[in-house]
Amino acid sequence: MSIWVGRETRLLVQGLTGREGTFHALACRDYGTQVVAGVTPGKGGTLHEGIPVFHTVSQAVKETGANASMIFVPPALAGDAIGEAAEAGVGVIACITEGIPTNDMVRVRAYLAQRDAAETPVRLIGPNCPGIITPGQCKIGIMPGRIHRPGSIGVISRSGTLTYEAVDQLTRLELGQSTVIGIGGDPVNGTSFIDCLRAFQEDPGTEAVVLIGEIGGMAEEEAACFVAGHFRKPVVAFIAGQTAPPGRRMGHAGAIIAGGRGTAADKVKALEAAGIAVVRSPADIGSRMREVLGR
Amino acid sequence: MKVHEYQAKAILSRYGVAVPRGEVTDNPGEAREIAKRLGGRAVIKAQIHAGGRGKGGGVRLAKDPEEALALTRAMLGMNLVTPQTGPSGRVVQKVLVEEALDIDRELYLGITLDRTRGLPAMMASRSGGMEIEEVAAKDPSAIIREVLDPALGMFPFQARKIAFALGLAGESYRKGLSFMPALFRAYVETDATLAEINPLLVTRSGDVLALDAKMNFDDNALFRHPDIKDMRDLAEEDPLEVEASKYGLNYIKLDGNVGCMVNGAGLAMATMDLVKLAGGEPANFLDVGGGANEEQVQNAFRIILSDRNVRAVLINIFGGIMRCDIIAKGVVAAVREMGLSIPVVVRLEGTNVDEGKRILRESNLKITPADGLADAARKSVEATRT
Numbered sequence: 001m002s003i004w005v006g007r008e009t010r011l012l013v014q015g016l017t018g019r020e021g022t023f024h025a026l027a028c029r030d031y032g033t034q035v036v037a038g039v040t041p042g043k044g045g046t047l048h049e050g051i052p053v054f055h056t057v058s059q060a061v062k063e064t065g066a067n068a069s070m071i072f073v074p075p076a077l078a079g080d081a082i083g084e085a086a087e088a089g090v091g092v093i094a095c096i097t098e099g100i101p102t103n104d105m106v107r108v109r110a111y112l113a114q115r116d117a118a119e120t121p122v123r124l125i126g127p128n129c130p131g132i133i134t135p136g137q138c139k140i141g142i143m144p145g146r147i148h149r150p151g152s153i154g155v156i157s158r159s160g161t162l163t164y165e166a167v168d169q170l171t172r173l174e175l176g177q178s179t180v181i182g183i184g185g186d187p188v189n190g191t192s193f194i195d196c197l198r199a200f201q202e203d204p205g206t207e208a209v210v211l212i213g214e215i216g217g218m219a220e221e222e223a224a225c226f227v228a229g230h231f232r233k234p235v236v237a238f239i240a241g242q243t244a245p246p247g248r249r250m251g252h253a254g255a256i257i258a259g260g261r262g263t264a265a266d267k268v269k270a271l272e273a274a275g276i277a278v279v280r281s282p283a284d285i286g287s288r289m290r291e292v293l294g295r
Numbered sequence: 296m297k298v299h300e301y302q303a304k305a306i307l308s309r310y311g312v313a314v315p316r317g318e319v320t321d322n323p324g325e326a327r328e329i330a331k332r333l334g335g336r337a338v339i340k341a342q343i344h345a346g347g348r349g350k351g352g353g354v355r356l357a358k359d360p361e362e363a364l365a366l367t368r369a370m371l372g373m374n375l376v377t378p379q380t381g382p383s384g385r386v387v388q389k390v391l392v393e394e395a396l397d398i399d400r401e402l403y404l405g406i407t408l409d410r411t412r413g414l415p416a417m418m419a420s421r422s423g424g425m426e427i428e429e430v431a432a433k434d435p436s437a438i439i440r441e442v443l444d445p446a447l448g449m450f451p452f453q454a455r456k457i458a459f460a461l462g463l464a465g466e467s468y469r470k471g472l473s474f475m476p477a478l479f480r481a482y483v484e485t486d487a488t489l490a491e492i493n494p495l496l497v498t499r500s501g502d503v504l505a506l507d508a509k510m511n512f513d514d515n516a517l518f519r520h521p522d523i524k525d526m527r528d529l530a531e532e533d534p535l536e537v538e539a540s541k542y543g544l545n546y547i548k549l550d551g552n553v554g555c556m557v558n559g560a561g562l563a564m565a566t567m568d569l570v571k572l573a574g575g576e577p578a579n580f581l582d583v584g585g586g587a588n589e590e591q592v593q594n595a596f597r598i599i600l601s602d603r604n605v606r607a608v609l610i611n612i613f614g615g616i617m618r619c620d621i622i623a624k625g626v627v628a629a630v631r632e633m634g635l636s637i638p639v640v641v642r643l644e645g646t647n648v649d650e651g652k653r654i655l656r657e658s659n660l661k662i663t664p665a666d667g668l669a670d671a672a673r674k675s676v677e678a679t680r681t
Contacts, residue, residue: 109413264568
């Protein structure tokens with residue numbers, strides 16, 4: 001079992017014909033994902049690597065029945081691309097693009113909220129994220145497929161490579177994953193830790209969850225609060241940036257300790273208070289999960 | 296991106312935010328002329344990118360133009376140390392000469408992103424001059440907060456709520472009601488991440504002005520604002536960080552001695568944490584990114600080694616998209632170019648890992664391979680001690 005994406009997912013790729021878009025769309029297809037369409041305005045009606053290309057997302061949805069989108073559009077245009085996918089009724093949108101202006105995301109989120117009130121809610125993953133993968137079934141994003149293994153651990157993370165690190169540790173210990181979600185490193189994003197936890201709670205195929213946070217914002221504190229009140233499966237967590245200096249943006253636009261808030265120490269404290277097993281070293285994520293599961 | 300106070304005020308006044316009259320200069324004689332134009336009395340304010348300037352002698356009152364000249368002469372070139380600059384301080388290159396205003400009240404007004412709501416929020420307090428964080432820690436109820444929507448603009452009722460809570464009345468109430476939406480417009484239209492007026496001045500005649508102004512801008516949106524991008528002052532930034540930004544590298548200099556080169560921001564932070572757990576101190580944060588080429592890796596390595604505190608280098612790569620052979624080639628090229636006198640510990644994992652390891656091995660360079668995260672951190676910290 002899994003959340004949000006699986007064998008039934010039919011993927012379209014916005015920005016398919018670009019270099020990155022092509023490379024990763026093919027990697028997803030090789031993994032087994034049904035890549036059914038590409039969207040590049042002006043290139044509609046052509047075939048790219050055997051994938052039909054459309055001018056607009058709504059055309060692509062109508063013609064191919066696509067129900068998920070992966071976005072590789074450049075940052076200045078990516079907010080618009082998210083809006084277009086949502087308007088066309090795409091249920092799961094994974095935006096990989098890094099460097100989208102915050103104000104664009106503020107507008108996009110306001111648009112999605114408005115839309116969700118009227119129609120079927122849209123699941124936006126990212127932006128600035130590796131994407132989402134249900135091992136053995138469906139990969140949407142830039143993560144290396146081979147390190148994953150089907151199983152029952154859900155993984156949620158604000159970081160890309162650190163997620164691969166955690167997944168690799170789990171796989172080496174034969175702890176497969178149900179679904180792995182990179183929620184992204186931007187200050188304004190689509191899916192929160194809580195959204196993922198809520199879905200993992202409902203998923204009978206998920207037995208426990210790894211949560212990887214980092215400095216900046218209050219998302220981990222909010223997740224801790226949710227876990228304490230509502231989550232009944234074991235959680236192992238790691239927070240990156242215990243040594244990060246205040247006031248400096250650590251690569252990710254959202255990774256900044258501002259006004260004394262968003263420190264790793266505060267987050268660790270909140271998570272531990274919620275009964276979550278927090279590891280101090282990222283090298284211990286896998287082994288701690290094994291302990292927690294008593295294997 | 297940060298800008299100086301005089302630049303922030305110039306931007307704000309374009310949007311109708313009231314600021315004191317004043318001019319910037321790097322010349323004492325000109326400071327005297329500016330003071331004359333302002334009516335004699337003037338405030339001389341050092342322009343550096345750090346707050347707390349008053350405490351370090353960076354804000355002085357000149358009672359006449361001659362004193363404006365003398366104070367400016369003393370301030371220019373001075374190494375100004377404030378609670379925010381750190382002990383090394385910043386050299387003052389320019390001063391802002393401003394009209395001296397009478398002060399009735401000093402308030403606080405700021406706008407920044409409320410990350411949980413995904414919308415900007417305006418914050419206000421009656422304690423002008425105090426850091427808002429300090430107010431928040433002492434008495435959170437003293438902060439007035441209003442979430443704003445850029446698509447809708449600031450409603451007059453929102454401004455009224457804040458104005459009444461701040462105790463504005465009469466003339467200052469009317470001025471405040473136009474000041475707040477103007478500030479919000481400036482914040483939104485310039486893609487600011489912070490617009491902070493501290494203090495917000497209320498004069499005895501009821502004028503409301505930005506006595507100080509701090510603005511930060513979204514780096515990702517600078518392409519829409521070439522005029523603001525031009526305001527970047529490289530002298531205010533660490534030279535190695537400036538160098539790194541030229542190559543699209545995310546580098547932040549720290550105080551330790553273990554240089555770190557990592558792909559991905561989260562893994563880079565985690566690697567710093569590992570170094571600390573192993574008993575060492577990281578010399579830097581460096582994310583070479585997901586799609587770095589050989590040249591970027593080479594430059595990254597060179598920048599790490601330019602930091603004289605670095606005693607060992609830890610390279611930690613989990614290649615998802617990033618290919619390990621490219622990392623290896625970049626490292627070998629950098630070492631051939633610069634020579635290498637300190638130990639390098641390399642942990643490679645992921646795409647083309649065997650090819651990467653072979654390149655490093657056959658280079659005959661003194662490189663210590665590591666197995667896994669913890670091993671890499673331990674070996675690099677040990678290496679600083681030999």
